[in-house]
Amino acid sequence: MGTRLVMTMLADLTLDELKAYCQNIGLPNFRASQIYDAIYSGKSLSEVTNLSKEIKSLIENDYPKYKIAKTLISTDGTRKYIIEFSDGQVCESVLMKYKYGNTICVSTQIGCRMGCKFCASTLKGLLRNLSAGEILGQVLLINRDLGGSIKARQITNIVLMGSGEPLDNYDNVIKFLQLVSYEKGLDISQRNISLSTCGLVDKILMLANEKLNITLTISLHAPNDEIRKSTMPIANRYTIEEVLYACKKYIEATTRRVAIEYTLIKGVNDSRVAANQLAKLLKGMLCHVNLIPLNQVKERSLTGSSRGEAETFKKWLEEEGISVTIRRTMGQDISGACGQLRNDYLGGKL
Numbered sequence: 123m124g125t126r127l128v129m130t131m132l133a134d135l136t137l138d139e140l141k142a143y144c145q146n147i148g149l150p151n152f153r154a155s156q157i158y159d160a161i162y163s164g165k166s167l168s169e170v171t172n173l174s175k176e177i178k179s180l181i182e183n184d185y186p187k188y189k190i191a192k193t194l195i196s197t198d199g200t201r202k203y204i205i206e207f208s209d210g211q212v213c214e215s216v217l218m219k220y221k222y223g224n225t226i227c228v229s230t231q232i233g234c235r236m237g238c239k240f241c242a243s244t245l246k247g248l249l250r251n252l253s254a255g256e257i258l259g260q261v262l263l264i265n266r267d268l269g270g271s272i273k274a275r276q277i278t279n280i281v282l283m284g285s286g287e288p289l290d291n292y293d294n295v296i297k298f299l300q301l302v303s304y305e306k307g308l309d310i311s312q313r314n315i316s317l318s319t320c321g322l323v324d325k326i327l328m329l330a331n332e333k334l335n336i337t338l339t340i341s342l343h344a345p346n347d348e349i350r351k352s353t354m355p356i357a358n359r360y361t362i363e364e365v366l367y368a369c370k371k372y373i374e375a376t377t378r379r380v381a382i383e384y385t386l387i388k389g390v391n392d393s394r395v396a397a398n399q400l401a402k403l404l405k406g407m408l409c410h411v412n413l414i415p416l417n418q419v420k421e422r423s424l425t426g427s428s429r430g431e432a433e434t435f436k437k438w439l440e441e442e443g444i445s446v447t448i449r450r451t452m453g454q455d456i457s458g459a460c461g462q463l464r465n466d467y468l469g470g471k472l
């Protein structure tokens with residue numbers, strides 16, 4: 123039994139990697155399976171009953187220490203969680219209940235460095251990336267909170283739409299996608315997973331080559347580069363044309379329909395001209411537009427379009443043959459969405 127110098131967070135590992143880890147510390151394969159089950163049950167090490175004190179002390183440093191620090195439950199069933207990691211950093215995760223199942227929205231970074239003007243997650247920049255196991259941990263903890271287990275999973279869908287830019291944390295996110303869809307683990311179908319990005323073109327092209335079955339969601343939010351530059355700094359790096367080119371490559375590689383997110387901001391991107399420009403950009407592309415009512419961020423001066431304006435914008439797109447829906451807002455009574463919960467938590471307001 124050698125001394126291990128490098129710390130390994132066990133939730134970061136595949137089952138095979140966990141077996142190799144166990145072998146390294148002199149434990150047989152069946153112990154790896156027990157440890158794997160323990161991790162995937164969402165239990166802390168002290169709650170695990172089928173491992174001896176000796177084994178626990180061997181893996182203690184490496185066993186996941188993330189936990190739910192706070193839960194808010196909305197009248198519509200939405201649950202918002204503050205998840206705390208071993209270094210004390212926190213992120214938020216959201217559970218939404220739909221007729222077809224439970225969707226969880228996970229964070230991929232603590233903070234974000236993309237700087238979108240309407241988003242609360244990016245107000246203080248990027249603190250750090252989450253590891254694959256820390257992204258997975260959000261799913262495991264919430265599954266357990268819902269009374270689920272590895273065999274009776276309570277989560278059907280995942281959206282990578284919490285704080286952070288998933289493609290800015292590429293390797294950890296790809297590993298997370300592999301871990302969470304592994305058939306001996308949670309076995310969540312990749313078809314039920316959506317990855318949302320503000321449009322890192324080089325990474326979208328890489329993603330197309332990963333041969334994953336996930337849905338790519340693009341945060342477009344503007345009908346032309348000029349408006350996009352005024353709300354999204356990433357638009358200074360990539361043009362809309364380049365983003366949509368990468369989408370087309372993704373569609374070619376996966377034959378999957380791409381989702382386009384478009385947050386309606388009053389007087390910025392909700393005019394008739396904007397609708398026509400957007401329709402022209404998307405015409406003929408295998409995509410669906412989600413119109414999102416803006417969640418007001420108190421630190422920002424932007425205002426969302428009204429429900430009526432959103433309906434009108436939707437009608438304009440439909441007239442041009444674009445497939446479009448207005449996203450339902452959920453859990454509004456338990457703090458605004460999009461990074462605001464974490465800010466409230468850190469500000470001592472929860």
Ligand code: SAH
Binds near residue numbers: 236240318340341
């Ligand atoms: N960084 C990724 C994923 C995180 S946010 C991305 O940009 O796609 C998930 C979605 O919520 C994105 O479409 C984002 O633009 C949007 N969003 C952020 N702040 C918002 C707000 N205040 N109101 C409505 N949507 C918001």
